[in-house]
Amino acid sequence: MPADLTMTIVLTIAAYLIGSVSAAIITCKVMGLPDPRTQGSNNPGATNVLRIGGKKAAVITLIGDMMKGLIPVLIALLLKSDELTLALVATAAFLGHLYPVFFGFKGGKGVATAFGSILGVSWPVALAMLVTWLTVAYGMKISSLSALIAAALAPFYFWWLSGSTIFIIMGTFISMLLIWRHRSNIKKLMEGTED
Numbered sequence: 001m002p003a004d005l006t007m008t009i010v011l012t013i014a015a016y017l018i019g020s021v022s023a024a025i026i027t028c029k030v031m032g033l034p035d036p037r038t039q040g041s042n043n044p045g046a047t048n049v050l051r052i053g054g055k056k057a058a059v060i061t062l063i064g065d066m067m068k069g070l071i072p073v074l075i076a077l078l079l080k081s082d083e084l085t086l087a088l089v090a091t092a093a094f095l096g097h098l099y100p101v102f103f104g105f106k107g108g109k110g111v112a113t114a115f116g117s118i119l120g121v122s123w124p125v126a127l128a129m130l131v132t133w134l135t136v137a138y139g140m141k142i143s144s145l146s147a148l149i150a151a152a153l154a155p156f157y158f159w160w161l162s163g164s165t166i167f168i169i170m171g172t173f174i175s176m177l178l179i180w181r182h183r184s185n186i187k188k189l190m191e192g193t194e195d
Contacts, residue, residue, distance in 0.1 A: 008085045015072035015089040019096020019113060022103055023064025024049050027057050037106070045108035047143050065112035066119075069093045073120025087170040090117035094174055098181060109181040111147045114174050118154070124161040125171070129154060142194055144185035151178035 024036045024044035033053040036044045040051040046065060050058035069090070076089045097113035099105040119126035129150040136146040151174075158164070158171035179186075188194035 004082075004085075007079065008081070008088060011072065011076050011079070011081065011085060012088045012092045014075075015092035016096040017101070018068050018072050019093035020100035020102045020107075021068060022097075022100055022107065023068065024061045024108060025103065027060045027064065028053060031057050033057060043108055044103070044106075046112055062112050065097065065108070066116035068097065069113040069116025069118075070120045071116075073117055077120065083164055083166045086121055087166050090121050091170055091173060093117050094177070098177065109147075110174075110178055111151075114151070114178055118171070118174070121167060121170070122158065122162045125154065125157045125167075128157045128161060142189070144182055144194060145189060148179060148182055148186070151175045151182075 022044050024046065028034065028036055028049060031053060033049075036042070036048045036052060040048045042048070046058045046062035049061045072089050072093045073086060076086050081089070094110055094114050094117050096107075097110050098107045100107045115126060115129065118129065132150040132153055133146045136149050137143060140146070154175040155168055155172040158168045162168070185194055
């Protein structure tokens with residue numbers, strides 16, 4: 001097996017395992033809060049942790065989830081990985097959050113981890129997504145709607161700001177999964193019952 005291929009496989013598996021570490025569950029356990037999978041929306045993510053544990057716990061969760069997407073990509077960058085390896089590592093970290101091996105493959109919706117992964121791959125795209133999220137959140141005051149619009153625009157931002165076909169494909173895949181994971185939120189938005 002070629003050394004480059006071996007490195008790609010090792011980095012991708014490591015990224016998935018790092019992504020599988022749930023910042024929400026660990027933060028709640030350490031802070032003596034209820035398991036986020038059993039409270040609020042039952043989602044182990046920063047928004048639900050905010051509901052059940054307040055701002056401090058939510059910020060810790062948000063940073064933790066973002067870093068587990070960013071760190072594997074930074075490691076791959078330090079090892080001078082090619083675009084395909086970077087895309088695989090970023091996607092694997094994101095998938096680890098959605099389907100964590102350490103928590104019965106039941107994870108969060110992936111917004112912060114996707115942002116961290118994309119930040120490592122292309123900071124201009126991540127910045128464009130952040131500005132989109134903040135703009136919609138400020139105007140509409142609905143976190144899930146902000147995430148959905150930022151996710152929907154991600155492939156366009158990759159096309160516009162990176163020009164990499166591999167990154168456009170990665171961005172499209174992550175975007176589609178983010179939207180799929182928010183299907184219950186989409187239903188509530190259509191019914192006018194979303195928080």
